Amino acid sequence: MVILRDAGSPAMSAAPPCGRQTGPLTPARQFDWDINDTSVPRVSRFDEFCEWANDHCQFVYSPDSEEAKRHSSGWAMRNTNNHNVNILKKSCLGVLVCSRGEQCVLPNGERVHLRPAICDKARKKQQGKPCPNRNCNGRLVIQPCHGHCGYPVTHFWRHTEYAIYFQAKGRHDHPQPEAKSTSEARRSQVNGKRVRGIAMLLAGRDSKLVKRENMSRDLDLTPPYMCPEQPPPLIPDSDKGYSNTTCSCPPFECICTPSQQPALSYHPAHHLQQPTADFWSQPGDQHQQQPPSHPSAAMDQSSYFPSPAGGDYQQCTFDGNSNVLQHHPHPYEYPAAATVVENDAFGQIFQTETPIRGSGGECGALLAAPPELYEPQPNTPPTFTELCEVKSEFSEVVKSELQHQQQQQQPWGNPYDRHYPRGGGGGYFEQQQQQQRLDEPMMMSEEDDSLATVPSEDARVMPHHQHHYLAAPNHYHHQVESAALHHGHYEALMGASDHFSFHESISRHLHH
């Protein structure tokens, strides 16, 4: 069954640079679907893959999109157990920055924004290592993400036979980490190759990002086209009982107003491109659930894909762990994705003639480290091997120095931690935190589980452990000329606020 939407519908799609699609720009975007919906709309055109999705946004990718199949993202997203095999949830790990913060400036004026390792073990190793900026004696620390109501931004991925649905919740309150391709390139180049674009690397930028940013500028894309500050809420206000200037942010159900938007918000060139939903598909007669009562969803509401999550809308949800499965003919699993080739970044990375060694001393404090480690060697840009050796050698030095600092009651802290000593702080928790830094690099996040919320009613319908991905034919792709679907679902955010207490898990770790 194919349901055409009015071509002139207010729901017409916008055409941001990321997830680009043809169509007029429309300031008001609305989301016609939610990742948790019982059914999601079929679309006739897909979004271009958006590597730096930010803010509350949604995309529908082709099932053939390698990036989408890999659930890749420029942000460092780690898997989260939401106890729902049909919807993959990932949460942001933030960015690896220098503990000296603003004081640490690379020769090219950029700052160190490394990509946190997804693996906990690897991430632990990263933290506390000396800042790769030769002019700096800071250490690498994680700047956690608080972009989703104080919690890390979350990404949700859902696969159907016909498309891959993506939904992001939250706006990153930290700089972009280096792109994955950059990080991978660096790892693969650790053995000996001379690194020319080190500043670029350390700043966490690659050609793709730069390219996108440039594209963004060229297109003069500004909110609301990129990321509306106040896009329509996913759930009609009337349904949730909020005014349209508020949001619901569980578990606090905060009432945010536009003025409460965090001042610090990073807007990569991301885009709220929505695919054109030409019709709503009906995969079968099962689970005909009432579709969302979106004003914009003026279509046959009986033709939806059943949702693996089932149930109704939830906004700013943090996922439950109900075991919800198959309720839907196209479970989440799919064949292993093919390798994604991202080589242009690599090429460009090593073209910049910016040695890591700078001339100045932007970062003043000295560290009890072997002087040679920091001694300027103006004519010999370091290789990554050197860099890693330095890191490695220095890690022990750092460790002992940290212990010394602790003894001296002058622990170094992560200025990005919510419990970073500010003013007169220094309570029990903070002391514990400091201890944690010394004994064991802080494990920032692990798999958090959450799920794209799964209403329990529908949850029980799904059998457990059926992981079959049905190859997605593209046959519907050209069936209908577009009407549009788009959106701009957005939930007002609290953003990164100091009033949020630091993660309980950290505290748990501290007690060990």
Added chain:
DNA sequence: GACTGCGGGTAAA
């Protein structure tokens, strides 16, 4: 070794 996805489990609200 690192990334990725899965999933059993805990704790707190």
Added chain:
DNA sequence: TTTACCCGCAGTC
């Protein structure tokens, strides 16, 4: 009950 997080496993690269 919901949600965030812990932790281990297995497959892959």
